[in-house]
Amino acid sequence: MRSTSSKPSRPFGRPRLPVPDLRKTLDRYLASLEPLLLEDEVRNGTPFEAAYTLRHKWADEFERGIGRVCQERLKALDSASPHNWLDDNFWTKKAYLEWRAPLLINSNWWLAFHDDNLIPEADGPSQNYAGITKWQRRRAAWLLHRMLEFKDRVDIQELHPDTTRTGIWLRDSVSQMFNLGRIPKHQCDILSEPVRSSTASRKVYIVVHDYFYSITVYSPPAPGSTSPQLLNVVDIEQQIRAVVRDVEKRLSNGERATPIGVLSSDDRDRWAANLTHLLSLSPKNQEIHQIILESLMGLSLDHATHVIPSSPSSVPRIRSSQPSQSTLDSHLHAIRSTSTNVSNRFFDKPLTLIVDPSAQAGAMGEHSPCDALVPSIVAEYGVIQGVDLNQFEEAAALEGEFTAEDVPGWERLDWVVDNYIRQECVKAHESARKAIDNSDDSVLWFEGYGSDWIKATTKLSPDAYIQMVLQLAWYKARGEFTATYETALTRMFHKGRTETLRTLTKDSRRWVLSMLDPSCPPEKQYANLKQAVQTHTSLTREAATGKGIDRHLLGLRLMLQPEKNETTPLFNDPLFNTSSEWKLSTSGLSAGHLFRGTGFGAAYEDGYGINYLAAPDMIKFGIESKFSNPLTSTDGFMAAVVDALHQTASICHSENVQLSTLASHL
Known part of the structure; x- marks a missing residue:
């Protein structure tokens, strides 16, 4: 009709x-x-x-x-x-935004990528900062760059042009993945409006050891242009390296982050109340939350590789030439979230890239702005081409010459907290742990x-x-x-x-x-x-x-x-x-x-x-x-x-x- x-x-x-x-x-x-x-x-x-x-x-x-x-x-x-x-x-309200259950497991999707065979064997501990390895940083930078390149190429119709219905659908859907987020509200959440012109819209937020940071991945539009320019992958990696070196310094000084990210894994009404309280503590918190919402996407760098022990199984699942079942499940669980990395996430974002110290990678995302097929298409573009080692050769020669302060574009996103928020983080983590332990995945x-x-x-x-x-x-x-x-x-x-x-x-x-x-x-x-x-x-x-x-x-x-x-x-x-x-x-x-x-x-x-x-x-x-x-x-x-x-x-x-x-x- x-x-x-x-x-x-x-x-x-x-x-x-x-x-x-x-x-x-x-x-x-x-x-x-x-x-x-x-x-x-x-x-x-x-x-x-x-x-x-x-x-x-x-x-x-x-x-x-x-x-x-x-x-x-x-x-x-x-x-x-x-x-x-x-x-x-x-649809969006009834299927997603009115649902009060935690996004963790119940609503967010997760996706584990194949390993990048071009990445060399792991380097020694001297290449690590705060447990974050060199090739973890590099693969993160590479995948970020590839995914954002896909977004840009679709946007200018260099890929999947509007001459086909699929191209129109994909461009419209991809636009719903970036520069926005879900905001918890009592009884019914809302989605922020996509922002493409602010300074924050050229950033990616990073979570490392529960600390929040942002890096700038686009330069401002050139004179006469309205489009920001995606930075090269080496510049992105340098900012990531600066962030993890800063985290290492903080940890060595005995500092520990308040794990704000775990609050976003909680029941939506409880998260709404906690976010309201958090934002009332300081204008700085309001600014951080807005940066997260307006940023392109998230990056979680986990400081440990999740491993579950092998166990005999009667299910004939895979051949011996393939990764073991415990390897597959360990990777999948890490992307879904485990009780040790759940606070290193922010569940309200439509797309979060996750990379661990072994350079295993994947993505998870909030479901309401677009369906999981769309981020899987973006992820395929990111993964199909492995890391170009040549692009990192010059950076390798300068590995130790720069301090974090020498690198422009990154900044700390330090929340102002009180005892109430600290206690709520503990409660949220316990709730998350119970949900994760109950997830037979x-x-x-x-x-x-x-x-x-x-x-x-x-x-x-x-x-x-x-x-x-x-x-x-x-x-x-x-x-x-x-x-x-x-x-x-x-x-x-x-x-x-x-x-x-x-x-x-x-x-x-x-x-x-x-x-x-x-x-x-x-x-x-x-x-x-x-x-x-x-x-x-x-x-x-x-x-x-x-x-x-x-x-x-x-x-x-x-x-x-x-x-x-x-x-x-x-x-x-x-x-x-x-x-x-x-x-x-x-x-x-x-x-x-x-x-x-x-x-x-x-x-x-x-x-x-x-x-x-x-x-x-x-x-x-x-x-x-x-x-x-x-x-x-x-x-x-x-x-x-x-x-x-x-x-x-x-x-x-x-x-x-x-x-x-x-x-x-x-």
């Missing part, structure tokens, strides 16, 4: 996100209930026909009554909205096959195939089905972000049950898989083209006026909530050649958060759950995923299936 807005319908070459057709949304919603109703019937609940007929009746009444009113209100809101009805009014590298084999052998969509595997794994692990969330992008629309793709369908349920039926022949199991994948692919297309249901249902609910006693059994139905309890919350990224792993927190205490990377010859899964819940185990679920991947491949390898697949493509 075309928007009735008087605003341009195709701003910058992309259409407005439509308000979906009400009847079609209701029909798709009813279809999404079918597998849940079938399961309820099997488990001695209400017979399917009776339960489905009742929901259909409620949907019909809603369409003819208050639903029609809500739909018209939604269209009117769209007409009054500059970009679209959803993102201008609801790991990465699975499955090398049995990848997207190339899936496409060539099964002739199916790799993403849909993986989603079916996750359905099978969940059922194997839990003996039941659950509502499943997959992220679908609506980037074809102006200011579009995401839509929910409901993976659990009547067809995916039928396939899973057939895989557990020893009497079901492989040909039938494959036919069921093919139908489930086709259904999933159709849902993917609908979600991506503005015909998804969950954002529309959200908008309709928010158009009800409770003060006028407007209500509907459709939304009061307990099954309405159950159908969107995403105990299996999933999202796919790129092929992940340059990433060791990635992750985000489970949406429910008894569920899993799963981010997967499908490469041509392997599939990586980042999986997070909670140790405290007896129904979940990340190790156990990884074993179920491996088993499901092998079992699904086995039916595709069946001779009869192979002949049937070949014949269908002749």
Whole structure:
């Protein structure tokens, strides 16, 4: 349905996100209930026909009554909205800013980069300052420079120009990653406005040993130009070196920073109250917070490499030629945050680069301004080209000739604190430690096959195939089905972000049950898989083209006026909530050649958060759950995923299936 807005319908070459057709949304919603109703019937609940007929009746009444009113209100809101009805009014607040849970694990994403093979073996201790190594500093400078170079090249359309919809979407999305931050407020946070012209907008803030600093990474615009110039990588590294030498001097004098960063990991209302108190202590604190918000991005230099001991595992995850499981998990945990580095972060920033003394690197970010795919694209550009050793040769010759004071561009960002803030830091650290200790986070590298084999052998969509595997794994692990969330992008629309793709369908349920039926022949199991994948692919297309249901249902609910006693059994139905309890919350990224792993927190205490990377010859899964819940185990679920991947491949390898697949493509 075309928007009735008087605003341009195709701003910058992309259409407005439509308000979906009400009847079609209701029909798709009813279809999404079918597998849940079938399961309820099997488990001695209400017979399917009776339960489905009742929901259909409620949907019909809603369409003819208050639903029609809500739909018209939604269209009117769209007409009054500059970009679209959803993102201008609801999504960021409802999905992120009103959420009071800590950003740590619950909301922020994390991404572990592959090592840079061009970096030499570690130098001796004489090259270290405050536990920060030379190649740690250099890789940090290199990655900062590369990521900012990507931002600049996209901005001037040297990369991904506006001649394509992808280019327009990417430039708009990348602009939401830099020079802004999330500000905690009581009940609902806000986002700062991106600032591109202040002195702080040319800076990056750094956290080292819990001390905050800033470095200047752009020179002011040249005469006749409006664009600042990105400094060369050596100048950036010199400022980083000056910072860590200053930190070493402070530590050697017995000083210790108040770990302000850990306050940002706390419950949002508590952080809001603490920030208000902190800013009231001194105008200097207000200035520091503004610098952090307006700065391009953050850099956390950890002074220790996180290592967890190796332990035997029954899960066949990786080959011996690859990094050990303990190495992969140690790296992933360090980026997610550990109890020893959590105060060396500031969780309100959309992009923070993290580098440890071994030069292992990664990134984490606050989710509300843009979705994780965007920083992963920026990170890929940063990682794909390793450190150019030649650029550091001259700097190496002058390594010891400059003091920190000789290097321009950096400054201390020293907070003014009192005993109350010190005590709150201790409490916040304890809360963070409990959350981290409860986070069962790991990465699975499955090398049995990848997207190339899936496409060539099964002739199916790799993403849909993986989603079916996750359905099978969940059922194997839990003996039941659950509502499943997959992220679908609506980037074809102006200011579009995401839509929910409901993976659990009547067809995916039928396939899973057939895989557990020893009497079901492989040909039938494959036919069921093919139908489930086709259904999933159709849902993917609908979600991506503005015909998804969950954002529309959200908008309709928010158009009800409770003060006028407007209500509907459709939304009061307990099954309405159950159908969107995403105990299996999933999202796919790129092929992940340059990433060791990635992750985000489970949406429910008894569920899993799963981010997967499908490469041509392997599939990586980042999986997070909670140790405290007896129904979940990340190790156990990884074993179920491996088993499901092998079992699904086995039916595709069946001779009869192979002949049937070949014949269908002749």
